[in-house]
Amino acid sequence: MKTNICPLCNGHKIASTTTFTVDLGSSLIVVRNTPATVCSLCGESWISDSVSENLEQVVAEAKAKQRVIEVVDFQLESVA
Ligand SMILES: [Zn+2]
Known part of the structure; x- marks a missing residue:
């Protein structure tokens, strides 16, 4: 079992989702x-x-649309 303690504040780290900008x-x-x-x-x-690798692909695709602001949903298409 690994300890999921935040190195910044000693709080508990939990599996969740975040908005990446x-x-x-x-x-x-x-x-x-x-x-x-x-x-x-x-x-x-x-x-x-x-x-992170998937995120790079998502960002590359969003970037190709050349919009000022592009909001997309992260989707795990395939888990290697
Ligand atoms: Zn913390």
Whole structure:
């Protein structure tokens, strides 16, 4: 069992989802429902490597739409 203690405030980290925002300067991409580990006390969030890789694809697709603000939902299409 791993201890899920927040290194910032010693609160408990729980599996949850977060809204991930990427500011590209010319456009802002908001990815909702991104799986993450979130501290229940201070709200700091951590994203796993696999989620991070998926996030890069989601952001790349959103970026291609060239909108000022693009809000998308994170979706795990396939779990490797
Ligand atoms: Zn915390």
